[in-house]
Amino acid sequence: MLKNIPQSKKKIFKYLLIGSKGLLGSQLKILLPEKDSIFLARNKSNYNIDLSNLYKLEKLFKSYRFTNVINAAAITDLEYCQKKKNLCKKINYHLPLKLESFSRKYHFKLTHISTDQVYISSHQNKHKETDKTGYFNYYSKMKYLSELQLKKNFQTLLIRTNFTGFKKKTTSTFIGWIYRSIEKKKKITLFNDLFCSTIDVKTCAQIIKKLIDKNKKGIFNVGTSDSLSKKDFAILFAKKLKKKIYFNEISANKTSLKRPLNLRLNVRKIEKILKTKMITSSKSIDNLISQKKI
Numbered sequence: 001m002l003k004n005i006p007q008s009k010k011k012i013f014k015y016l017l018i019g020s021k022g023l024l025g026s027q028l029k030i031l032l033p034e035k036d037s038i039f040l041a042r043n044k045s046n047y048n049i050d051l052s053n054l055y056k057l058e059k060l061f062k063s064y065r066f067t068n069v070i071n072a073a074a075i076t077d078l079e080y081c082q083k084k085k086n087l088c089k090k091i092n093y094h095l096p097l098k099l100e101s102f103s104r105k106y107h108f109k110l111t112h113i114s115t116d117q118v119y120i121s122s123h124q125n126k127h128k129e130t131d132k133t134g135y136f137n138y139y140s141k142m143k144y145l146s147e148l149q150l151k152k153n154f155q156t157l158l159i160r161t162n163f164t165g166f167k168k169k170t171t172s173t174f175i176g177w178i179y180r181s182i183e184k185k186k187k188i189t190l191f192n193d194l195f196c197s198t199i200d201v202k203t204c205a206q207i208i209k210k211l212i213d214k215n216k217k218g219i220f221n222v223g224t225s226d227s228l229s230k231k232d233f234a235i236l237f238a239k240k241l242k243k244k245i246y247f248n249e250i251s252a253n254k255t256s257l258k259r260p261l262n263l264r265l266n267v268r269k270i271e272k273i274l275k276t277k278m279i280t281s282s283k284s285i286d287n288l289i290s291q292k293k294i
Contacts, residue, residue, distance in 0.1 A: 012065040013038050019073030020045050023165050023173060024113060027205035028072060038064065052090040054098050061106045068212055070111045071099055078257055081139040092142035100150050111157040111212055116196065116223065116263040118144045118160065126227070126266035129219040136258040154217060159208055161222040162263060165201030166292050175288055178234045187246040190231040194252040197223030197265035198233060200287040203279060210274055223265035225278040237285050
């Protein structure tokens with residue numbers, strides 16, 4: 001139920017943020033003007049719905065008008081998506097497709113958060129937005145297929161990114177899992193050949209907001225200017241904390257779930273648009289430590 005919002009059918013809001021309780025959504029929420037926004041989540045938001053109920057979602061668009069709709073809702077746990085394919089399909093595929101159709105029907109600009117996991121080239125170069133895409137697992141398949149449809153709408157802003165940060169349930173994110181393992185002196189297994197341009201979630205949200213403010217459309221990579229393996233990212237994080245990390249290292253190819261190994265992002269397009277240099281992995285880790293107040 002909508003709380004503290006005037007019940008005028010013609011009221012226009014500048015923003016609708018879908019997934020406002022998630023890792024990225026909670027950071028975007030901070031950046032958006034509360035009086036000019038509706039925040040949507042499963043619970044504890046000012047509009048609470050189960051996002052698999054698309055009929056109830058459309059009732060919101062029939063009642064209010066929006067300038068921008070930001071879809072930050074997704075199921076991102078690769079193994080969970082592999083096990084719960086129906087739910088993954090509803091949230092990661094059907095939801096963005098329905099939002100794209102709503103954007104045409106109700107005339108708003110859609111910003112959709114995609115993933116670096118759609119890049120499948122085996123080369124070691126950083127991926128440009130124009131590089132070949134595809135999928136290796138069910139999560140990336142749903143993201144890839146939804147992108148195919150969303151790219152047909154030239155008013156849509158698509159963000160391919162890899163971000164991390166801290167949530168209340170510490171181990172629910174990559175950096176939270178690393179931090180908890182360091183604190184508990186627990187030995188973990190890290191990939192030594194899966195390279196990412198992982199950016200801290202706060203910076204990621206700020207960059208996305210700037211793109212929306214500039215009314216940008218099309219596909220943008222949002223990540224650090226360099227890349228590190230999952231192993232090296234964790235090691236550098238521990239080094240900055242001046243703490244020891246206990247780990248085994250393996251190839252990502254040794255797991256039952258297939259993953260792309262090269263998720264390096266070329267960020268020159270966004271640097272040109274924003275006229276600024278993207279931060280390094282080292283700076284991203286500094287930001288994470290600051291955000292956690294370690």
